[in-house]
Amino acid sequence: MNVLLINGSPKGKNSNSLKLAYSFIEGLKSEYANNGKEISIEELHVASMNIDACKGCFTCWKKTPGICCIKDDMQTVIGNQLKADIILWSFPLYYFNVPGILKNLIDRQLPMSLPFMSSREDGYGSGSHDSRYNMEGKRHVLISTCGFYSAEENYDSVLRMFDHFLGKGNYETVFCGQGELFRVKELSARTEEYLDAVKVAGAEYAETGMISAKTDAVLRTLLYPKDVFEKMADASWGIHRTTGEKEPEDLVFTRQMAALYNKNAYDGKERVLEMHFTDLNHTYQIRLGKEGSEVVADGSLTSTTRIDTPFAVWLAISRGEIGGAEALGKQMYTVAGDFSLMIDWDKFFGSRAAVDKAETTGSDTTEQKKPTMAAMLIPWIAFWIAVSINPAPGAVIALTVAAAIPLLMRNHKLVIWDRLSIFAVAILSAAANITGNGDIPTNAGYLIFGLFWLISCLTKEPLCAAYVKYNYGGESARQNPLFMRTNYILAAAWGLLYVLTAAWTFLFRSAGIANTIIIVNNLIPLLMGLFTLWFQKWYPARMARGKTNRK
Structure with missing residues (x-):
């Protein structure tokens, strides 16, 4: 498959429209590569070529049929057009049409037509000239940016021109407003989203010869509101x-x-x-x-x-x-x-656009893949409550809950702490069921749970960060010292709490005041949860003020 890219921007390779064209080509390449097909790309940057304006002398029709009297780079352009299977016309909108250098190239296509009058079969226009060459099967895509907030109703002159010499409906378009934003690094997150959509359009075009209605709707979405x-x-x-x-x-x-x-x-x-x-x-x-x-x-x-x-x-x-x-x-x-x-x-x-997407997609598949701390906590809560009430049947309930977590949380990614919790609860539940004693397993559960938190403080990512980092940029949150420091402190605090819980639970049971355990072991985690909510807001804000302002 031979692809010819004609870059008609006076800015040459610094063109904003060219960024879209290159993304479209990436899509073409990926789709052809997936299907084991070869593709060759030829680029013509009109700004760096020598292409004069047409003289209107009709020498290419009368004296030297098919050959222009002007000896410049246009003959190369025509040769490449004849070899191409797909021609991409990339250009910015200049005064509601193509730039002058590209219009010169279009005018100089006259040698490609025969001089004799013909009627158009599509009924578009009042007359035409048949092609000198067999142009059947060639496909065209117009790719352009403009400086208005929207491309809508600004390309009517462009479309009328291309309708005349390509045929109405014989080409696809990718027209994007707000074109200058593609050179602004500060807005790259948004413009990259758009370029990804253009790449999808290229892949679809390679596969079906057209851009889907769904992708076209994305391409028509404003980069930013008016x-x-x-x-x-x-x-x-x-x-x-x-x-x-x-x-x-x-x-x-x-x-x-x-x-x-x-x-x-x-x-x-x-x-x-x-x-x-x-x-x-x-x-x-x-x-x-x-x-x-x-x-x-x-x-x-x-x-x-x-x-x-x-x-x-x-x-x-x-x-x-x-x-x-x-x-x-x-x-x-x-x-x-x-x-x-x-x-x-x-x-x-x-x-x-990103905010709108997040609001409209809701619990989409990407969102559902995020880990949730509930996957770790539910087995432990079920174990502590059920086994404390009645060890044997309670252990069966806890085992059932632990076994069901992978199914219940199938739309969420399970992290190491989820798997370790399921395994630990299963072992402790089995011990409670076999011995008929729930005191030692539940007490051991507090200790193991606390050690999970403390051990995580020795790793590159504290336990709580494995879950909440997705609210702070995902994996990039690990590069944030303030985020990591906050979560290390909280992980250490929760770990220490549950190690101490194991200790005082043992002491209270030894002293025969088991009823106090129920109150303390439910009240303290609740207070710790409230502390966590406060600390994760207070500590970053305090540190963000800097050393001078904290005095």
Whole structure:
């Protein structure tokens, strides 16, 4: 399969549209490779070629049929078109049509047509010229970005032109608005989502010769809502809207960051985020409210959350060069005030499409694969309650519950602590059933459970982190020192609690005050749970303030 990519952007290989074209080609390649088919790619970058404008002399029709009188690179273009099975036309939208250099190439295709008039079978247009060459079976895809928030109703001129010389309905399109965002590193998370969809489109096209309606709908989805994009676009020029004066780079950046605010995340609480760029000694405030965001540069608002950071650090975070949580854990920046904004940062400033996807998919298969601590806790709770009431039948109940966990939690990934808990509960339940004594097995259960937590503190990942890390970026959360430190402390606290529980349970039973055990062993974990909820919010917020502000 021969694929010809015609890049008609004056920016050459720096073209935003070319990023989409390359993703489409990746999809083509992967699908053909899966089917054991060969594919060759030929690229023509018009900006670096010598292609003059058509003279309108008709020499290619009258004197030298099929050969243009202009001796430049166009003959190479025609030769490659004739060899190609698929032609990808990649270009940005310039004044509602293709760029001038690509229009020159299109005009210079005249030698490929015969001079004699013919009627179009599709009834499109009032006349036509038959092709000089057999173009049957050649397929075309138009791939383009534009600078408006949406591609809708901006490509009518382009479509009319290609309908005339390719035939209406004889090509596929991938048209994307907000094209300039593909060169903004800070927005790569969202643009990469789109490029992945373009890759899927390429794979579908290789397989079926068309792009599915489902994928086409994804490709038509806005990268960002209209108001968000237009605010970012206006701010990107770096000049004041009314005075025309040049604005500092960090103010431009702050305006663009503010534009990303998702007002749908507003929870009834007015927030003022204060950004203090310590290396520039500039401070800006962003009001976050029901109607949207507003940047204030005069410091007139009362901040609810303040971030002190070098501008270079915040820029690196926004570009994905370092994780925000990781940088905070290393105290590359500090946070004072309401820390909840940092915890829910992605909700307030993340990709709107990603948020929508999370809200609409709900408990999809990806979400269901996350581990849940319930898989570890349910066998233990069933064991302690059932065996304490009546050892023999209680042991059977605990065994049944433990055996059912893999089935009950089949939509969740089971981690090592889930498997160890199922195994430990099974062994202890068997011992209680055989001996008819529940005291020693339940007491041993407290000790083993506590040791699980303590032993995990000696590994690269404390027990609790194995479950909650998915709420903090998944595996990347392990690179966040603050997250890991918090979970190591909590794991050690829970481990110590249950080791001590084993000790005082033994002592209370020896003293003949078993009723006290029931109260204590239920009350203490409840209090510890409340402490955990408080500590996991308080400790990160305290550490985020930095050493100076903690005094």
